[in-house]
Amino acid sequence: MTYLDYQATTPLAPEALKAMLPWLEQGHANPHSPHRAGRQARAAVEVARDQVAALLxxxxxxVFTSGATEALNWAIKGTSGGGGIVTTAIEHAAILDTAQATGRPLTVLPVDGEGLVAPQPVADGTGLVAAMLVNNEVGTIQPVAALADAAHRAGAWMLCDAVQGYGRIAIPEAVDLIAVSAHKIYGPKGIGALWIRxxxxxxxxxxxxDQExxxxxxxxxxxxxGFGAAASLMATQAERDxxxxxxxWALAxxxxxxxxxxxGSTxxxxxxxxxxxxxxxDVARLMSDCRDIAFSAGSACASGSGRPSHVLTALGLTEREAKSSIRLGFGRYTSExxxxxxxxxxxxxxxxxGR
Known part of the structure; x- marks a missing residue:
């Protein structure tokens, strides 16, 4: 199997697995227990916390969470008393669906044909602006710093979904809340974090x-x-990666x-x-003919829905064009x-x- 679906998840780094094994094999104590074994486990958690924080x-x-979806839900629902929400048309469902579920006034900003949003004044009464740093389907890097400035001028907080950009793209200092995920940076699934200013x-x-x-x-x-080791590796291998x-990219x-x-933008x-x-x-036929190559017809979270990608249609693609698109993701362990x-x-x- 040739794996080219790095936006859905990345392979687990050997270094991350090595860091995890002692706690899977012998270090079974609860890190919230006061005895020595518990304190040792807690120390490992705090080391990892510092490693994750170093890239923020x-x-x-x-604050560690079960993943970025929990982090985004917490950030959005945690501002439930803070007025309306502004976001973009190409956000992950974890933002769009959660924002809708709050019942608060929701403004969805359009993007241009490259997937870029144009920062604009944020209306008074807005409590939260939420945007991805790097889009998971087309890789567009959003002007998060400018969006944060607009949010702050209106008295709102800025939430950055940095899942795809963490460790790869600098996260603007101006943001107030940041969601990240371990399994997008060669770490394990089942853990993410919310950074809170x-x-x-x-x-x-x-x-x-209330453990955290x-x-x-x-x-x-x-x-x-595992998350901490993966984050540390992202820092030390940033230039090489x-x-x-x-x-x-050039080869592909x-x-x-x-x-x-x-x-999207190049x-x-x-x-x-x-x-x-x-x-x-015919993407379904293509995937069947190339079944030993792992690539995507869109976001893994929406696969099997039969609907065209909301990201691609937001870029102005027709339904037919969106359904004739594929996504390849590659990274550290992909060979030329x-x-x-x-x-x-x-x-x-x-x-x-075509024959």
């Missing part, structure tokens, strides 16, 4: 033991350790050639995401040879449909 702005605290207090989303100071639930030292992704764009059109974009379309392409071979096979299968 100063002046805030990291100092001075902001959110009411609990989950009630119970606003968030209840027993933490897994193993998951925390970025250079590798740029080489893969050349390999697909003129019969394919890139969806410049204001994280280049580990390549979303392309081909006129008349396997990417070239995979795209050759995709091209061959796509051309066969």
């Amino acid at each position: 702005p100063a002046g805030g605290r990291v 100092d001075g902001i207090t959110l009411p609990p989303l989950l009630h119970g033991g 100071g606003g968030r209840s639930g027993t933490l897994s030292p193993a998951l925390c350790a 970025a250079a590798h992704v740029e080489r893969l 764009v050349e390999q697909f050639g003129p019969d394919w059109t890139i969806n 410049t204001q974009r994280y280049h580990g995401n390549l979303n392309v379309r081909r006129n008349g392409l 040879a396997e990417l070239t071979e995979a795209i050759d096979r995709i091209n061959m299968a796509a051309r066969a449909q």
Whole structure:
């Protein structure tokens, strides 16, 4: 299997697995227990917290969650008394659905054909502006700093969904809340975090033991350790990872050639995401013909719905164009040879449909 679906999830880094194993094999104590074994587990959690925080702005605290979806729900619902919500048309469902569920006034900003939102004044009475740093379907990098400035001028908070950008793209200092996820940075599934700026207090989303100071639930030292190790690796390998992704992007764009059109911006974009379309392409047939290549017809969270991608239609694509698009994601563990071979096979299968 050739794995080209890094936006859905990344492979687990060997270093992250190594950091987790002691806590899976022997370190079974509850990190919230006061005995020595519990304190040792708690120390591992705090080391991980510092490692995750190192890639985030100063002046805030990291609260571990079950993932980015919980973090985003907590951030949005935690501002329930703070007026309306402003977001963009290409957000993840964890933002769009949660914002709608609050019943608060909701403004959804359009994007242009490259997937970029134009910052504009935020109406008085707005409590929260929420936007992705890097879009999960087309890789567009949003002007989050400008959106945060507009939010603050209206007295609102700025929530940044940094899931796809964390460790890859600098997160603006001006934001107030940041959601991140371990399994998008070569860490384990089942853990994420919400960064909360100092001075902001959110009411609990989950009630119970208040283990995290606003968030209840027993933490897994193993998951925390894996997240921390993955975050630390993102910091030390940042330049190498970025250079590798740029080489893969250039290779992939050349390999697909003129019969394919890139969806979204080619410049204001994280280049580990390549979303392309081909006129008349039957994506379901293509995926069947290339079943040993893992790539996507859109967001993994919406797969199987039969609906065109809301992100691609927001860019102005027709339903037919959106449904003839595929997404390839690549990164640290993708080799140039396997990417070239995979795209050759995709091209061959796509051309066969026109015969």
